[in-house]
Amino acid sequence: MAGPAAPPGDCVPTPAARRTVPAWTQPLGTAVRLGLAVVWGWAGLAKIADPAEAAQAVRAYELLPEALVKPVGHALPFLELALALLLVIGLGVRLVAGVSTLLLLTFVAGIGSAWARGISIDCGCFGGGGHVDASQTEYLQEILRDTGFLLLAGWLLWRPRTKFSADGWLAG
Amino acid sequence: MDVKATSEKNREGKRNARERMQAQREADEAASRRRKKLIAGGSVFAVIAAAVVTGVIVQNQRSEPETPAAAPAGTTGDKNLVIPVGAANAPSVLTVYEDPRCPACGSFEREFSATIDQLEDQGKISTNAHIVSFIDRAVPGKGSKSGANALACAQDAGHFRDFHDVLYRNQPEETNDAFGDKAVLISLAKQVNGLDTPAFEACVNEDRYGGWVSSVQQDFDKSGYRSTPTVLLNGQPIYPKNGNDQITPANLAKWVDAANQGKQLGTPGSNGQTPAPTAAAPEANNPSPNAG
Numbered sequence: 001m002a003g004p005a006a007p008p009g010d011c012v013p014t015p016a017a018r019r020t021v022p023a024w025t026q027p028l029g030t031a032v033r034l035g036l037a038v039v040w041g042w043a044g045l046a047k048i049a050d051p052a053e054a055a056q057a058v059r060a061y062e063l064l065p066e067a068l069v070k071p072v073g074h075a076l077p078f079l080e081l082a083l084a085l086l087l088v089i090g091l092g093v094r095l096v097a098g099v100s101t102l103l104l105l106t107f108v109a110g111i112g113s114a115w116a117r118g119i120s121i122d123c124g125c126f127g128g129g130g131h132v133d134a135s136q137t138e139y140l141q142e143i144l145r146d147t148g149f150l151l152l153a154g155w156l157l158w159r160p161r162t163k164f165s166a167d168g169w170l171a172g
Numbered sequence: 173m174d175v176k177a178t179s180e181k182n183r184e185g186k187r188n189a190r191e192r193m194q195a196q197r198e199a200d201e202a203a204s205r206r207r208k209k210l211i212a213g214g215s216v217f218a219v220i221a222a223a224v225v226t227g228v229i230v231q232n233q234r235s236e237p238e239t240p241a242a243a244p245a246g247t248t249g250d251k252n253l254v255i256p257v258g259a260a261n262a263p264s265v266l267t268v269y270e271d272p273r274c275p276a277c278g279s280f281e282r283e284f285s286a287t288i289d290q291l292e293d294q295g296k297i298s299t300n301a302h303i304v305s306f307i308d309r310a311v312p313g314k315g316s317k318s319g320a321n322a323l324a325c326a327q328d329a330g331h332f333r334d335f336h337d338v339l340y341r342n343q344p345e346e347t348n349d350a351f352g353d354k355a356v357l358i359s360l361a362k363q364v365n366g367l368d369t370p371a372f373e374a375c376v377n378e379d380r381y382g383g384w385v386s387s388v389q390q391d392f393d394k395s396g397y398r399s400t401p402t403v404l405l406n407g408q409p410i411y412p413k414n415g416n417d418q419i420t421p422a423n424l425a426k427w428v429d430a431a432n433q434g435k436q437l438g439t440p441g442s443n444g445q446t447p448a449p450t451a452a453a454p455e456a457n458n459p460s461p462n463a464g
Contacts, residue, residue, distance in 0.1 A: 051231040052390050053309050075227035079220060079227065085219065095212070120398075129309070130309060130393075171205075
């Protein structure tokens with residue numbers, strides 16, 4: 001409206017003083033978003049088929065009281081699928097990345113604590129889970145893998161704006 | 173009042189109006205951004221909360237009950253999860269947790285089944301068999317579950333012990349899901365006199381005791397025992413070692429005799445199991461001679 005007529009003193013800073021974000025981060029962010037969605041979707045689907053197995057995978061960590069074992073084991077795959085869905089449509093990406101980070105940190109802490117206590121289990125990260133022979137534990141690989149996923153979530157926490165997302169569409 | 177003052181006032185009013193409009197627009201934009209953020213955040217929390225609640229309800233409904241709706245004939249324990257073998261009044265109790273697909277159980281059975289059958293037949297022990305089925309969780313296939321169901325069907329027919337011995341002697345390698353094939357289980361049943369009947373075949377084919385198998389497994393999940401075979405003599409773990417002593421067939425017989433000292437032996441055959449031709453049963457059909 002004011003256009004060029006606006007006197008110098010009338011100049012308004014651009015809304016919220018957005019820092020400029022390099023253009024290439026948005027397509028990369030989309031790839032990261034979809035990558036993390038695949039991880040959660042895969043993890044959720046792998047755990048959903050057998051509720052008793054999912055509960056036992058949780059029980060084997062020996063961290064939760066028996067009353068919480070089933071609710072956690074039963075809800076977890078659905079939570080993971082919900083995160084996958086939200087990441088695919090790109091809704092509330094920063095928030096979803098935050099929840100993902102918390103969940104992954106919980107997993108890493110759980111695996112680390114099982115390792116530290118000398119319990120021999122399969123993390124049950126992508127189905128399975130429960131006690132295994134001491135020679136078959138893969139704690140380091142499991143933690144490194146989850147750390148890789150944490151990097152994906154961390155990127156989205158930092159740069160949540162991605163191409164083809166509901167967030168972008170909402171922001172217009 | 174002069175003209176100059178009026179125009180000054182006018183200009184000031186115009187600027188104020190412009191500033192007010194600008195401020196209003198910014199406030200509107202900020203409010204709209206807040207609203208959109210709230211919508212996105214609220215939707216995220218709604219989706220997550222809905223997923224968690226759905227998960228708890230749906231998976232709980234999909235879970236097999238811990239107390240089975242139907243159990244094979246003659247099973248014991250408060251939920252009928254245990255298959256008893258041998259004289260019910262025998263002085264010692266051997267408790268065995270085994271998965272039909274577990275290689276360590278296979279080697280245990282190949283080494284000890286003749287001795288255990290003999291101790292049962294002498295009325296020295298009764299065995300409480302817990303048929304676990306958790307190998308399927310780690311190795312692709314369903315041999316644990318369908319094998320366990322077939323064992324339940326054999327118990328129903330009064331031939332648990334013989335079929336159990338035949339299964340373990342013909343156990344495939346862990347990665348080979350031969351027991352997942354019901355035809356293989358039925359064909360192995362032919363090695364047990366009188367077991368392979370239409371009733372048994374139907375029981376195997378329709379997975380009649382699938383729910384019971386799941387209940388037994390859930391009981392094992394909660395038992396605190398972590399691997400199979402888990403073997404207890406009168407509640408005391410004896411596999412692979414009893415204290416400092418390695419288990420061997422001779423040691424097992426010795427330990428049982430020591431535990432039974434001065435006690436009345438049981439009445440063999442009181443569980444309705446057929447006498448065992450087990451030691452002589454053929455091993456020709458073994459799908460994997462290298463099993464174990």
